[in-house]
Amino acid sequence: MQAYDQRFQEVLDCAESLFARQGFHATSMRDIARAACMSVAGLYYYLPSKQAALSFVCERIFDRLESGSAAGAAVGAPRDRLAAFVRGHLGYLLTNNLSYRVLLHDMQALDGESSQGARARRRRYFHSLVDLLAELEPRERHRSRMAAGALFGMLNWAPTWYRQDRDGDVEALAARLTELFLSGFYSDALLARATA
Amino acid sequence: MQAYDQRFQEVLDCAESLFARQGFHATSMRDIARAACMSVAGLYYYLPSKQAALSFVCERIFDRLESGSAAGAAVGAPRDRLAAFVRGHLGYLLTNNLSYRVLLHDMQALDGESSQGARARRRRYFHSLVDLLAELEPRERHRSRMAAGALFGMLNWAPTWYRQDRDGDVEALAARLTELFLSGFYSDALLARATA
DNA sequence: CGTTCTATCGAACGCTCATTCGATTCGAAT
């Protein structure tokens, strides 16, 4: 039973890597089977369907993402918690190869109730940041929502231009972006209060 | 010959819409033919291949994107030009249904020299913003590059959370995000100069 | 009127896809 679980995780590793590199629709069950060194029929012993493979992979990525960022941002002053969130989120995006792509590009290929679950989970993750920002600057909720969208955008886009050799290590980049965002966030709030 | 061009653009409209909604790999030539109300063989009178369809669609999107944002940001004070760029870019993303997705998700499916051309074009577009930011705060080029990445992230992510009824019209959102970004950009530069 | 060209089509080709079936191996339990 423990051997089963290990093999199962290996299969998911292969699927995740392929989905991330080629996209869900461009990856065949034969690709996954080949990567996992087993026959196509053997693959179906672990995965009931291709959709299920995507669903499992998404769940696992959410788990890792949350344990890295949401968990690290649980205690302390709001500002430190935001910094921890950014560090965790960005750390996951930039140090797990391309697996973030599965959430960002392929999650939409989910259908049925799997998609409901994943979408709910993404909403929850998004709102954990909205709440954090509302604590930092408790004004209209609308502003927090927009700011969270802006911040997530900054972070999620980073993998497209980040390169270790030019942009320094991930910790430094996280600190930079946190600074950039917070300065704008506070100035903006100040400005809005002045003109209100 | 003018009738041909019009039909050709209609075909590209259909392809673009389908690629945007379902993704390139999940869209078949039969889907495109059905949407364009013609037979599959008839479709090949206008499109030499599915790859070419994607390539044409990408080119067209780049054209529209550049004429909207880069062109509007050609003259005036650097700050106004940045505001115009943001307005143009965001305007395209939020008012052309989902067609931005083709660039953001499906462009990677291009192969051969089409991909070279599209990638070069994207780089050029990216650097037009880097240059604009370097004009605003002419310090190390590295800082401009990072800031451009952050700003593009904020903008490109907007379609995932923006909803007209909650977040106001596009102009207002563009002004908001420009403000948010610029405040952070200037404070950050100030801070960097103070600690340097 | 005959020819040529444009735009279109039905039908097929060869291939790959996700999925399933029946059989097999092999270690563990009875």
Add this chain to the structure above:
DNA sequence: ATTCGAATCGAATGAGCGTTCGATAGAACG
């Protein structure tokens, strides 16, 4: 020693894929 279940496989199934071929209708032109 026999049984059993877990893990694996080769081969097939039916559907859909991108692409091509040969034909056709009609407009344009000599």
